[in-house]
Amino acid sequence: MNPSSTPGTTRRTVLAGAAALGAAVAVPLAPVAPAAHAAATGAVETAAGLRTRWHTLLTGGPGLDLTDSRIAAAVARIGRAATTAAKGLDPTRTDGLFPDLTSTALSNHVTTSFKRLATVATAWAVPGTPQHADPALRDLLLAGVDWMLTHRYGPAHTRFDNDWDWEIGCALALGDATVLLYDALGDERLDRITAAVRHYTPDPNLWRADRQIATGANRVWICTVVAVNAVLRDDGDDLARVRDALSDVEGAGANSVLAFNDTGTGAEGTGEGFYSDGSFLQHYKHPYNGGYGKELLNNLSRLLHLLAGTQWRVTDPDLDNVRRWVDDGFDPLLVRGDVMASVCGREIARPSKQGHVSAQTVVEAVLRLIPGFPGETGDRFTSLVKQWITEDTYRDFLAVTDLASLVAAREVLASPVPARGPLVAHKQHPRMDKAAHHRPSFALGVSAYSSRIYNYESIQNENLHAWHLSDGMVLLYTDDLGHYSKDYWPTVDPARLPGTTVVAGRQADAAGQRTTSPAHWAGGTALPGTTLGAYGMELRAYGSSLRAFKSWFCLDDVVACVGSGISADAGTVETVVENRKLRDPRAALLVDGTAAPADPGWSARLDRVRWLHVAGTGGYVFPEPVTLRGLREERTATWREINLKYGTDTPVTRPYLTLWQDHGTAPDGAGYFWLQAPAASAERTRRWSAAPPVEAVARSAAVHAVRRRADGLLAANFWAAGTARELSSDGPASVLVRPEGKTVTVSLSDPTQLRSSVVLDLARRGLGVVSADPGVRVAPTSTGVRITADTAGLHGATRTLTLKWS
Template identity: 30%
Template sequence: MYISRRRLLSFVPATALLTAVNPARATAVTASAPNALLANAIAIYAGTAESNARPEVAAKLTAMDTTARTWLAAMDRAGATELFAGLPLGTSDPNLSASYQHLYEIALAYRRPGPASDLQGNPEVRAKVIDGLQRLHDGWYGDQAKGYYGNWFTWEIGISTFASKTLALIDAPATLITPYVASMDSYLRNGKNGDVDLDSRFHTGANLVDITANRVLQGALLGDDARIRKALTDQFTVFATIDPYNLQHGVTDGYYADGSFVQHASVAYTGSYGKALLSRVVQTIKVLAGTSYAQTGELIGVVQGWVEDGFAPLIFEGWMMEIVKGRAVSRPGTGYDDVAVIVEAVVDLADYAGAQDAARLKAFAKFTARPTINPNSFVSPVSIARFADLRADPAVVPADLNPAASSTAFNAMDRTVHRRPGYAFALARSSDRISKYEYMSGENLMPWFQGDGAHYLYLSGQDQTRSYGVDYFTTVSPYALGGVTAPVETRKTIPELYGTAYYNRPPEFTPSSEAQNTYVYFPTGTNKHSGGATLDAYGAVGWVQSDDFAHASRDELPDDFVTYRNASATKSWFLLDDEIVVLAAGIHDAGRPVTTTLDTRIAAPGDPVTITGVRRDGRPWTGSGDPRWLRYAANNVAVGYYFLAPTEVSSTLQDVIRSRRTIRASNPDTPVTKQVFALTAAQPAGSTRALAYALVPNATEPALRAYNHGRLAVLANTPRLQAIQHLG
């Protein structure tokens, strides 16, 4: 197999990173080096005089000023136990973190260059921010005995991120910086001696990048060269490709040679934590620009490898696929919003890459950014200006990094993506290595089958928010996601079971304990067989459905801990040009009926939806029976289903109204109405059955009739062997 230099650079062993940070010089460190880091960081968040003079950046600056005025007014209305009205302090770590965030937002408006405003450089505004920081530290943050309640992330990452940036933006006095940095060090309780611990399960992947980026900024504020270099050395470990057969510090979080990204030890997470890590490491490259702290040349090549091999295959027409978002699938933000973060990182990365690589990155950014992308969502005003230049440059011709036809096996995270002109098919599996789902903090309340062969079929030219995203998970039954085989039963969410967002039984089960992760938040499967192979642009995938690790361990868990048994099945997917062939065998449950959902799709309430087809006996389809083929069509969307063996199925189309809060406790209580189509095969308890069918994207009725001539044939479909023949 040919391996390009760019792909070779993406495979960086841990030992190569030891020399990426330049050694400190024997002479005393001058203030210029840390000051250069500070100046670069401030330019990222507040912009530069040049970027902020651009008309394309004006809306971002207006939003900064408006937000700052909102929070300044809230400061004036605050009560005795608040810094901002409506955010009482003392027991709520989200309120404390939000208070620091709002000080940061005020500091942005104070520090930003560009068109003048009454906030810009205003000493009274700076004094209010300093006073706010002092009050928060004295009253609710500085006392270590009173802090660290709620989520560990708030104390080790969240507050430190906002506080460090704010201290830099207002050019805070040393009398404020010194106690703050001391407190931030003390809150690194999952670290070692107030610093990063690479052996800690909390200091990995995206979390490690956040912590070390904060420590670089803190080192610059203190003029502490050793702190800066130590933080960079720690951060650069995330650039090393994870070798599952030679783990460093026992860490499985990070990027793998096949493009997979894992966070939380076992969650496929490119589309959430992965994009956050991408954004922060590109910011690190920007912070280091023009300094002598590190050699970033090879690191740029590594990050480009992540973009090309890890992110690009998971983006379809500007949409981040659901299979790599963990609990974030329950959030109201869209797949387009996710990709905006990636576009910003790619635009910035192109500024530091070599000429040929920069051209590829710019072409991809231009190709991937939808016309409706909102550059004001970018972190940096400088990035907005760069993106405007890229968009306006006729020499940058939009081009995908993906071949038009490809099949990508992300086996390290049990995910598969298959692409053809007109569609993309994404498949989520699980195993004893990779979690079945992720639930946490009241997010993704009904996740049970998201890693059990759930698939997503994206069709070209569509607004994907009409087919997937938060409204898909809101209105589609969690037992009837497309591709899922589930026992017929009603499961309870974690809050319904235990009255809290977690199982509370100290000391083993606490909100952030390892047991909570293993058995509640993101349990793995128990099957070893889950994988796939590709040949040119074609692919085959195999998977054995299993119980999750919690149910397999039920005899070792407390009596009141609830687990759920799964149904059994063996499945294979054959990824071809015009169709995806699915074989399922050994579908069984001894005591419960079982339903296999061949596909599920949603449509807006007013969309005309038609379901047509022909039964095996030649009669028209009427909603149930043994079909030869079926076709779903709605609003320029069409999917066909061809059955390779006699199969009793039913098709339903229901109007569903459900609140987004059903799947995430903090979502607005917004009712969503959709037409939900489901194609299902039901079987009674104790029975065993097999299924063989093809999903046909963008199908026409003539194309479906053509399958009658023996184009596809099943050679074997048992739990031991599954094979097909395609006659072209």
């Protein structure tokens, strides 16, 4: 394949060095014509065959049934997108190929220009569009490519602004356009294109102008660029380098994108990528499953499809980890077509990423993976994708996805494999300080940070008001599937995100971004196989003296919210009970059974509140009467206010209801306690107010603990050594003790991730060990049992044991 190593061959001849192919084959995403099917599924030895694979990913391939209404609608979308993208395209201009993309200081203007060319080229290549095979459009596209190479992109041009655009964004779009226009390019233009891309992106291991080691999603993006360019140049050596770069062969595996960062045997890398608990970090310490993580999965699925069945197929055994990425790193963070915003980084501030767009990328990636994981995993992925697509009634996946994914999705939906069903689980990600709680009628996410994890990301003038994104923000997902879409992030009050404890007021744009906390305590414990979890964080706020201990005890359909030690030297401190964008602007708010005014602008002090209910959201029970503040408002903002790079200047207005507890000015040792009952009816909330299902056991600076009255379950977060009823700990720990019949199950963890062991004393006599995780030991005491769990190196993971009364 490489002309320099295979005498007598040319760029377009048989790939040099092709040996016996492996067992893996590339299964097409869509049914295609027989000849194309053979090329897509059999042994591919020619560059033309690999180009066909990539072309099929972009267009759906030949043989599409244009009389099928879904296919016809997708083709029409492609045509409309091309019409929009082609507006203003003028290769005779001197300032820019498009009149709105003329900057020589903003690199995204260059990327966007190439993306528009690729969008138009797609329509030109797809049968059934108004643009298909139009010779005039072909010539316009070729002239557009020439203009970009002459005026903006290539060895003769100096890069500016963001390296990502030059080495990844531009190169990906230009590579796609080149595959689509391949037969019309001619040798000289093709050489010029591939040389331009290689000028910026020559090595699948390195990127940026100073040639840093590429990590995480950036490495997979770079590999994708090099792979497509290698196919266009018939360079088998570069395809081998791409395969090896995914495993970081040159770096002894230190930055392998396939290995888990915490279980790999290679050299120590940057820590970016996936962890065995499903966490994904990028830019060192930012949780990013819904941003860079999804892009890694997306592009890796495309690369695996391209290389399958060839001598360059990926054979690294760590490829099997992809199964766990899907199960642990994406499934728990998806809620009926949405991705929890706490793991989407700065992408939440992009108008183009709202409305379940990020989840679409995940679904498309898993669709591509299914053929490569046959058997049980393939069936599980099929079941999972079927569930993801059918449960999202807010955004019809089949009406927005690309052609290849559309055909694959319809095959999945028609398969006999049943949908998985709604996720019912409690999942914690201790490597990125996040928790997700899924019940049949709602899901809830908690966002924390610590000495190990950054609070939020705001670079490139994006995500400017995310100051409190990890200060205990609670994301509640109900049947209002569009709640975090339709302009939520620019219009929500960023100083009052739900669940947070804050010093009132707004900070400067991007203040404190990429900051870790001085506190180590963030995390919790979960009881395996249940929806029972204890979670918490020690909050030490950026930019103020505010400190607090915050807990969320997720006990099936009730979440007990506990705060203590809330102190600050100055400023008014608030804890936000709820801040809801209302589906119905006049949604009823009941305060102890009495309807509050539903008019915009309503504001009131609510004294001695015992329970609240918000129609369409759920209930809130205050076992100890509390004074709250309530506010209804129509909030108007622009996306530009939170994103100078990609925001728009059009004002948007959305209705909100905010409820918060005012702890006063410079509080010292304040606290709170309420029960959140998501999706509960008003009547159930009233009943629970009369007889709260959960009671507070401890709310000190040493321990938070609650007990569920129905079964006696005890949940505790120990900030230091302390006692909560029958349970004592020798130091920081998170613990669940669940009696059930003649057994008691105990789950525990070290949320500081610093302790070598946790020692608990459980004052219950007559208990013997039934089973215990490795490293957990039990010894009798005069009052009960002492449990010692080795926690060194567990990084906050839960350990569990079961005891039984003799």
